[in-house]
Amino acid sequence: MTRGRLRIYLGAAPGVGKTFDMLCEAHRRRDRGTDVVVGLIETHGRPRTAALVDGLEVVPRRTVQYRGATFSEMDVDAIVARKPAVVLIDELAHTNVPEGRNEKRWQDVAELLDAGIDVLSTLNIQHLESLNDVVETITGVAQRETVPDAVVRAAEQVELVDMTPEALRRRLAHGNVYSPEKIDAALGNYFRVGNLTALRELALLWLADKVDDQLDRYRADHGITGLWETRERVVVALTGGPEGGTLIRRAARIADRMKGADLLAVHVTRSDGLTGASSAHLARQRALLEGLGNGSYHQVVGEDVPTALLDFARAENATLLVLGASRRGRLAHMLDPGIGVTTTAMSGPIDVLTVTHEQVASGRRLPRPTRGLTVRRRLAGVLVAVVLLPLLTLLLAAARTTLNLTSDALAFLVVVVAVALVGGLLPASLAAVGGSLLLDYYLVPPMHQLTIAERNNLLALLVFLAVAAMVSGVVDLAARQTSQAVRASGEAEMLSTLAGSVLRGERALPALLERVREAFGMSSVALLERATEGVRGPIPPGGESDRGGWQVVDGVGPDPCRRPEEADTVLPVGESLALALRGRPLAAADRRVLIAFAAQAAVALEQRRLAAEAAEAKPLAEVDRTRTALLAAVSHDLRSPLASASAAVANLRSDDVTLTDDERTELLALTDESLERLTRLVENLLDMSRLQAGRLSVFPGPVGLDDVIPGVLKDLEPAARGVAVQVSDDLPSAYADPALLERVLANLVANAIRFSPPDQPPLIAASALGDRIELRVVDRGPGLPREHRDQVFTPFQRLGDTDNEIGVGLGLALSRGLTEAMGGTLIPEDTPGGGLTMVVTLPAAEVPAAGERHGWNR
Numbered sequence: 047m048t049r050g051r052l053r054i055y056l057g058a059a060p061g062v063g064k065t066f067d068m069l070c071e072a073h074r075r076r077d078r079g080t081d082v083v084v085g086l087i088e089t090h091g092r093p094r095t096a097a098l099v100d101g102l103e104v105v106p107r108r109t110v111q112y113r114g115a116t117f118s119e120m121d122v123d124a125i126v127a128r129k130p131a132v133v134l135i136d137e138l139a140h141t142n143v144p145e146g147r148n149e150k151r152w153q154d155v156a157e158l159l160d161a162g163i164d165v166l167s168t169l170n171i172q173h174l175e176s177l178n179d180v181v182e183t184i185t186g187v188a189q190r191e192t193v194p195d196a197v198v199r200a201a202e203q204v205e206l207v208d209m210t211p212e213a214l215r216r217r218l219a220h221g222n223v224y225s226p227e228k229i230d231a232a233l234g235n236y237f238r239v240g241n242l243t244a245l246r247e248l249a250l251l252w253l254a255d256k257v258d259d260q261l262d263r264y265r266a267d268h269g270i271t272g273l274w275e276t277r278e279r280v281v282v283a284l285t286g287g288p289e290g291g292t293l294i295r296r297a298a299r300i301a302d303r304m305k306g307a308d309l310l311a312v313h314v315t316r317s318d319g320l321t322g323a324s325s326a327h328l329a330r331q332r333a334l335l336e337g338l339g340n341g342s343y344h345q346v347v348g349e350d351v352p353t354a355l356l357d358f359a360r361a362e363n364a365t366l367l368v369l370g371a372s373r374r375g376r377l378a379h380m381l382d383p384g385i386g387v388t389t390t391a392m393s394g395p396i397d398v399l400t401v402t403h404e405q406v407a408s409g410r411r412l413p414r415p416t417r418g419l420t421v422r423r424r425l426a427g428v429l430v431a432v433v434l435l436p437l438l439t440l441l442l443a444a445a446r447t448t449l450n451l452t453s454d455a456l457a458f459l460v461v462v463v464a465v466a467l468v469g470g471l472l473p474a475s476l477a478a479v480g481g482s483l484l485l486d487y488y489l490v491p492p493m494h495q496l497t498i499a500e501r502n503n504l505l506a507l508l509v510f511l512a513v514a515a516m517v518s519g520v521v522d523l524a525a526r527q528t529s530q531a532v533r534a535s536g537e538a539e540m541l542s543t544l545a546g547s548v549l550r551g552e553r554a555l556p557a558l559l560e561r562v563r564e565a566f567g568m569s570s571v572a573l574l575e576r577a578t579e580g581v582r583g584p585i586p587p588g589g590e591s592d593r594g595g596w597q598v599v600d601g602v603g604p605d606p607c608r609r610p611e612e613a614d615t616v617l618p619v620g621e622s623l624a625l626a627l628r629g630r631p632l633a634a635a636d637r638r639v640l641i642a643f644a645a646q647a648a649v650a651l652e653q654r655r656l657a658a659e660a661a662e663a664k665p666l667a668e669v670d671r672t673r674t675a676l677l678a679a680v681s682h683d684l685r686s687p688l689a690s691a692s693a694a695v696a697n698l699r700s701d702d703v704t705l706t707d708d709e710r711t712e713l714l715a716l717t718d719e720s721l722e723r724l725t726r727l728v729e730n731l732l733d734m735s736r737l738q739a740g741r742l743s744v745f746p747g748p749v750g751l752d753d754v755i756p757g758v759l760k761d762l763e764p765a766a767r768g769v770a771v772q773v774s775d776d777l778p779s780a781y782a783d784p785a786l787l788e789r790v791l792a793n794l795v796a797n798a799i800r801f802s803p804p805d806q807p808p809l810i811a812a813s814a815l816g817d818r819i820e821l822r823v824v825d826r827g828p829g830l831p832r833e834h835r836d837q838v839f840t841p842f843q844r845l846g847d848t849d850n851e852i853g854v855g856l857g858l859a860l861s862r863g864l865t866e867a868m869g870g871t872l873i874p875e876d877t878p879g880g881g882l883t884m885v886v887t888l889p890a891a892e893v894p895a896a897g898e899r900h901g902w903n904r
Contacts, residue, residue, distance in 0.1 A: 219878030427469010570603030
């Protein structure tokens with residue numbers, strides 16, 4: 047029986063139209079003559095969705111009794127017995143009533159697929175198992191119903207039903223998703239713009255990964271190895287030489303010109319894990335790649351470099367391969383065309399770009415041979431040769447009549463191999479020469495003479511020497527490679543430990559120096575910098591100057607070195623830095639990995655200084671901008687109420703003007719209003735200056751919103767008489783300063799009243815979301831363009847929902863500052879249908895139990 051096909055309509059959130067699109071597809075298939083039935087559809091009271099169910103055959107649900115209640119579930123057996131071609135099953139993540147055959151609905155769907163029935167189903171991105179914790183972090187709502195990713199990835203088709211957050215909120219506000227009494231709570235909780243935007247991005251990224259998987263699977267199933275230019279990818283090949291930085295920068299510029307092309311750097315190493323490349327160069331180049339922000343580093347194994355590079359490029363579906371010009375000389379090119387020429391000839395549709403650099407034709411340095419065996423072991427090999435060779439000669443001389451020359455040579459060869467295993471090449475070579483002389487003198491006719499009478503005997507001795515040399519060479523090579531492998535493994539482990547410590551959140555530079563101290567067994571490690579006028583920026587906290595022209599940037603361990611002369615090992619890092627180690631002199635072989643650590647230390651220092659400079663510059667720039675804006679705004683806004691009050695008082699004091707009682711009362715009211723405006727302006731300026739200076743006194747504690755909101759509305763009488771309030775009785779208290787919270791709400795409500803139409807007064811709504819309290823001030827005014835949302839919180843700016851004639855624009859800026867001083871946030875959102883919603887989020891003084899949280903899980 048052919049297994050059925052699964053098609054899933056995937057959405058970022060409820061209400062995007064998954065069920066609607068699935069029903070439309072069902073009608074199209076029915077009109078084409080396909081046998082389509084409805085296994086289970088949840089309309090949630092949406093009339094347009096319910097209308098689409100009409101005209102389709104619906105399989106009756108089965109009734110389930112559980113704990114005294116009656117539930118209806120999909121009847122899998124009835125669908126299998128009906129045997130349609132296609133069945134519609136909504137909400138794939140649904141959990142069935144306990145005591146049924148399957149716990150989850152996706153398991154019911156698997157049974158139908160096994161029965162050869164095609165299934166159309168729906169799923170929201172928050173119900174994917176791999177994204178469950180991410181969605182909870184974003185929305186604050188735990189998703190109890192999940193589907194394994196493997197189930198969705200196995201679907202033959204996954205169709206994304208997409209909608210912008212703004213369009214979905216408008217659909218919600220128009221009552222197309224939930225009933226009217228649930229709309230405000232939904233908009234204020236789960237269906238916030240930030241939540242919907244994040245969920246939409248998750249859906250797009252997850253589906254993009256599935257599309258990539260499908261493309262790779264299709265190419266593999268059909269044996270397609272050619273290049274499909276679905277996305278630009280640039281691969282740069284690194285040899286481990288000093289030219290790698292030039293190649294990476296050139297490849298990065300090319301990728302940037304391709305508008306978002308992927309950049310991949312690859313280094314090919316031999317299958318034995320050993321390479322002649324400099325780990326220091328590779329470490330610097332990898333740091334450069336990470337600093338560019340758009341590249342990734344890869345290391346592949348291959349004996350043939352051109353083949354390995356092209357295999358990697360084809361596997362990544364790359365469009366361009368960047369190589370460095372050869373460093374080999376002319377003679378080498380005459381003997382072998384080289385990697386670049388060979389790769390270009392084999393590249394096929396992949397473009398190959400050869401980049402010149404300073405190292406072209408400079409030649410390659412041969413790596414220094416490393417000693418695979420210790421001196422003690424070589425001496426042991428010599429001792430074995432000195433003992434065994436004479437002893438063997440005596441034994442073979444005594445058995446001269448029973449053994450021939452071939453047996454004698456094989457016996458000596460065994461001794462040479464034994465010496466090679468113990469002491470390596472040099473003792474084995476000495477044993478081979480010594481053994482051949484003893485063999486010739488004592489066992490080859492004529493006896494006791496270093497001459498050979500027969501050519502066969504000469505050939506046997508030569509073969510003996512050749513075999514002994516080859517065996518001893520192989521043993522020595524294996525020992526050296528084993529030593530290199532052990533060292534490479536140790537270096538990799540140290541670098542991995544370093545990376546892990548930084549990723550766990552440790553400060554980069556101290557963590558790196560501490561790893562150096564531990565790895566090399568030093569008592570202290572210090573990063574020194576030459577104290578010159580060219581040194582940028584101040585000495586970091588903890589740094590100390592030294593009279594000898596050096597300063598300690600950072601150090602670990604007791605009594606770190608203050609000058610390079612005090613260190614047991616010094617490694618220069620660039621022109622002005624040095625890594626100073628105290629404890630013991632470091633072997634030359636250990637300096638390779640130390641160079642990599644030193645390069646990372648320089649990068650960490652640069653990052654720390656850039657961060658410090660940015661942190662210092664930001665408040666200075668903010669103060670300067672605020673000072674400029676204040677002078678521009680206050681020149682008008684302080685003068686206006688002063689002029690009004692002064693004119694009113696002048697008229698009251700004038701003897702030339704006769705005023706009626708009503709006129710006198712009006713002038714007094716104008717004077718009082720002007721002075722009140724001036725008082726509020728001065729108070730706002732003082733509070734803003736305290737905020738910027740960090741001297742605002744905050745006394746937080748549990749605050750009930752039902753105590754604060756009435757007082758705010760009373761102070762704003764009579765303008766606030768039509769303001770609607772929606773605050774539930776069981777809303778937890780907020781943790782805030784009552785006086786500051788009252789000022790925040792007064793500013794926000796006054797702003798909303800000013801710009802709300804007369805027939806649509808503002809709304810104040812409050813709800814709990816996890817351990818937070820959200821207070822929303824909603825108006826139906828002209829709103830605020832998205833590009834101006836950051837500016838509206840800038841002091842002395844008047845945009846969108848603010849009056850361009852009254853006030854210096856401190857209200858919203860001060861409200862945000864006071865909110866943040868209490869540990870909360872203030873953000874603007876569009877009101878569905880037009881207007882602006884100001885959302886104040888504060889910590890809750892009481893965190894409700896999980897079952898009492900307000901919010902939506904659909």
